[in-house]
Amino acid sequence: MQRRHLMLSLAVLTGVAGILAGCATAPGDAEVSAKATAMLKTSFKESGQAKLDRLDQDETQKTCSLYAGKAPPKDAAERIEKLNLATIQWPADGKYLGDWKSGEKIAQTGQGMQYSDDPKVPSGANCYACHQLAPAELSYGTIGPSLYQFGKARGYGLEIQKYAYGKVFNAEAYNACSNMPRFGHSRILTEQQIKDVVALLMDPASPVNK
Amino acid sequence: MKSRRRDVLKTGGGATLLVLLAAAGWLKPSAAQAQAWNKAAFDTKTMDETMKALGGGAPAQSKDIAFVSTPDIAENGAVVPIGVASALPKTESIAILVEKNPNMLAALFEIPPGTDAAISTRVKMGQTSNVYALVKADGKYYVASKEIKVTLGGCGG
Amino acid sequence: MADPMKIRATLTGDSTEVKVLMNHEMETGQRKDGQGKIIPAWHIQTVTATHNGRTVLSAQWGPAVSKNPFLAFKFKGGAKGEKVQVTWVDNKGDKRTDEATIG
Amino acid sequence: MRAIHSGIACCAALIAVVVMPVAFGQGSAVEEIAKYRAALQDGNPAELWEARGEDLWKQPRGPKHVSLEKCDLGLGAGVVQGAYAQLPRYFADADRVMDLETRLVWCMVQLQGYTEADAVKDPFGGPNRKSDIEALVAYVTSEARGAKMNVALNHPKEQEAYRLGEKMFYFRGGPHDFACMTCHGDDNKRIRLQDLPNLTKPEGAQLAYTTWPAYRVSQGELRTFQWRLNDCFRQQRFPELVFASDASIALTMFLARNANGAAYNAPAIKR
Numbered sequence: 001m002q003r004r005h006l007m008l009s010l011a012v013l014t015g016v017a018g019i020l021a022g023c024a025t026a027p028g029d030a031e032v033s034a035k036a037t038a039m040l041k042t043s044f045k046e047s048g049q050a051k052l053d054r055l056d057q058d059e060t061q062k063t064c065s066l067y068a069g070k071a072p073p074k075d076a077a078e079r080i081e082k083l084n085l086a087t088i089q090w091p092a093d094g095k096y097l098g099d100w101k102s103g104e105k106i107a108q109t110g111q112g113m114q115y116s117d118d119p120k121v122p123s124g125a126n127c128y129a130c131h132q133l134a135p136a137e138l139s140y141g142t143i144g145p146s147l148y149q150f151g152k153a154r155g156y157g158l159e160i161q162k163y164a165y166g167k168v169f170n171a172e173a174y175n176a177c178s179n180m181p182r183f184g185h186s187r188i189l190t191e192q193q194i195k196d197v198v199a200l201l202m203d204p205a206s207p208v209n210k
Numbered sequence: 211m212k213s214r215r216r217d218v219l220k221t222g223g224g225a226t227l228l229v230l231l232a233a234a235g236w237l238k239p240s241a242a243q244a245q246a247w248n249k250a251a252f253d254t255k256t257m258d259e260t261m262k263a264l265g266g267g268a269p270a271q272s273k274d275i276a277f278v279s280t281p282d283i284a285e286n287g288a289v290v291p292i293g294v295a296s297a298l299p300k301t302e303s304i305a306i307l308v309e310k311n312p313n314m315l316a317a318l319f320e321i322p323p324g325t326d327a328a329i330s331t332r333v334k335m336g337q338t339s340n341v342y343a344l345v346k347a348d349g350k351y352y353v354a355s356k357e358i359k360v361t362l363g364g365c366g367g
Numbered sequence: 368m369a370d371p372m373k374i375r376a377t378l379t380g381d382s383t384e385v386k387v388l389m390n391h392e393m394e395t396g397q398r399k400d401g402q403g404k405i406i407p408a409w410h411i412q413t414v415t416a417t418h419n420g421r422t423v424l425s426a427q428w429g430p431a432v433s434k435n436p437f438l439a440f441k442f443k444g445g446a447k448g449e450k451v452q453v454t455w456v457d458n459k460g461d462k463r464t465d466e467a468t469i470g
Numbered sequence: 471m472r473a474i475h476s477g478i479a480c481c482a483a484l485i486a487v488v489v490m491p492v493a494f495g496q497g498s499a500v501e502e503i504a505k506y507r508a509a510l511q512d513g514n515p516a517e518l519w520e521a522r523g524e525d526l527w528k529q530p531r532g533p534k535h536v537s538l539e540k541c542d543l544g545l546g547a548g549v550v551q552g553a554y555a556q557l558p559r560y561f562a563d564a565d566r567v568m569d570l571e572t573r574l575v576w577c578m579v580q581l582q583g584y585t586e587a588d589a590v591k592d593p594f595g596g597p598n599r600k601s602d603i604e605a606l607v608a609y610v611t612s613e614a615r616g617a618k619m620n621v622a623l624n625h626p627k628e629q630e631a632y633r634l635g636e637k638m639f640y641f642r643g644g645p646h647d648f649a650c651m652t653c654h655g656d657d658n659k660r661i662r663l664q665d666l667p668n669l670t671k672p673e674g675a676q677l678a679y680t681t682w683p684a685y686r687v688s689q690g691e692l693r694t695f696q697w698r699l700n701d702c703f704r705q706q707r708f709p710e711l712v713f714a715s716d717a718s719i720a721l722t723m724f725l726a727r728n729a730n731g732a733a734y735n736a737p738a739i740k741r
Contacts, residue, residue: 036637043717434690
């Protein structure tokens with residue numbers, strides 16, 4: 001919210017055109033979008049595991065792109081969340097917690113899905129790129145909120161475990177147009193890997209909760 | 211640069227330096243004129259290897275050797291700026307050594323009369339390590355050291 | 368053949384400051400290529416700087432000197448318009464000499 | 471100072487390991503890293519690329535054996551000084567908007583007689599593989615150092631490129647749903663320990679755009695803005711951005727225009 005005010009006042013103050021980017025309702029915007037999409041198709045080439053179909057947006061990506069970094073209106077947000085909630089595959093065994101030590105390794109590495117990556121090597125989640133987790137790791141990013149003491153602050157109960165699982169599986173189900181990848185939905189992580197990451201957040205023995 | 215550190219060199223480390231260099235032959239006065247590359251000196255692989263050959267005396271710690279424009283942390287170990295200035299009279303040579311590199315000796319500069327006893331260059335560091343500035347002045351060896359932390363990090367880009 | 372160096376020689380008072388950038392891979396001999404094969408060491412071994420035929424600096428380098436090496440030093444006795452010459456030789460025997468005019 | 475290095479996944483390439491004792495707080499680490507960067511400023515190996523690029527510019531080359539000294543970078547045939555600060559721009563002879571790289575390719579084809587395929591075959595250098603384009607870019611950009619960024623949106627095609635670039639900036643795609651905006655759409659964010667410029671604001675765009683190309687010490691290579699975009703999209707998990715493609719020009723237009731008013735200050739040196 002605060003960010004939008006800043007951007008708005010800045011744009012007004014400086015009068016720089018286009019800084020307040022992506023006025024979704026501006027006339028001609030749909031044509032520009034269509035043209036941009038067509039332009040992308042001729043401006044990229046497939047490489048390694050990254051084929052051109054990665055430029056085909058699903059409804060969530062399309063909608064979120066339209067609102068250009070700003071929160072979508074309530075009805076659009078609700079639609080996105082509902083759509084994504086339906087994609088979550090809950091663990092068949094009803095267990096959400098794996099091994100937090102494996103989870104820490106997954107949180108530390110960002111390998112996976114780049115055309116330069118070996119597709120045979122399991123992907124990481126690179127949680128530390130955006131979040132603070134275990135306090136020993138000083139090199140953490142701030143794009144997402146701090147997750148230090150995630151379980152300790154919220155309680156270790158099954159409901160919170162399930163929420164954490166769902167959030168890692170598909171963050172768009174809880175927060176439309178979140179910056180966070182949909183790790184389960186997009187098959188970046190396996191079910192076991194997600195459980196391991198959930199354990200990093202939720203296991204009382206995890207350094208995150210120390 | 212305020213970090214004119216003169217950390218006390220570990221006895222072992224200092225002696226090692228000397229042995230390494232003595233074994234390599236560039237402690238001889240004639241070496242100053244030589245433009246041959248001293249393979250033995252640059253080949254020493256580990257601290258342990260040189261430790262085994264301990265025997266000579268350690269170079270004296272000197273407050274007259276300063277690290278100039280040399281940061282405490284290197285954002286990338288591939289390029290670590292190192293500047294060394296010696297205020298010791300009759301400085302003949304300056305060497306830069308990185309304790310934890312696969313080869314300790316990184317560079318050796320012969321300083322003829324008329325040239326300032328100060329050089330700047332850039333070296334690679336595999337990890338956080340002590341860096342030694344070893345100076346030969348009036349036939350004797352002196353040393354100063356400084357720890358440089360190496361971070362490899364963020365987006366490789 | 369190796370690409371030229373970039374040499375700057377600047378006179379301030381009676382002191383000539385020489386700054387040199389060299390084009391060189393400075394391969395350590397520690398790295399592996401995509402097939403896991405060691406990439407052989409390839410680095411500058413000796414550097415000599417002269418002014419009016421007199422050596423003003425000589426150096427021996429190992430592979431721990433950074434890629435595209437930088438070197439700076441100062442000597443006395445230079446005058447504007449005179450030349451400073453720098454030569455390097457690497458472990459493959461490749462050699463490069465360039466010069467700059469003191470300004 | 472800070473680059474635009476996008477993509478949450480960027481740490482994948484060089485798995486981020488920060489070897490720093492816990493006792494070293496983040497504040498002092500950031501200060502010390504600033505000193506490190508300052509120490510690198512004196513003696514930027516980018517100058518080696520600039521010198522090679524100047525030679526390439528002036529040497530008669532290509533099937534027609536002519537130099538690029540008649541190449542019009544927007545300020546008239548052969549005018550190099552300050553030209554980069556006004557690119558990308560619309561060129562009537564080509565009837566399209568071009569960034570510097572695209573224009574250099576155009577001149578290599580039109581003036582020197584290279585085929586387009588030959589002109590673009592080595593857009594980025596690597597170990598033992600030199601890129602002429604990178605060297606030429608280093609030379610031309612060095613001749614704009616100090617010039618004020620002044621990218622115009624006068625021609626309808628310039629306006630269109632800007633709007634398309636803006637769309638691209640917010641385009642979310644790929645398995646990770648990343649857009650440029652994911653990392654570069656907000657203030658005071660960082661990825662791991664790297665500060666992320668907010669490229670939707672003048673301050674962030676100016677800081678980023680005016681410091682490319684840069685000699686990347688981590689790679690020992692001079693990297694151009696085309697390379698910067700190419701590598702952002704790799705980290706975004708997109709397919710590979712085609713060199714001098716319409717999308718690359720449009721996005722460059724969006725960012726360059728947002729940087730208007732700042733003094734251009736590159737080739738720089740970055741970690």
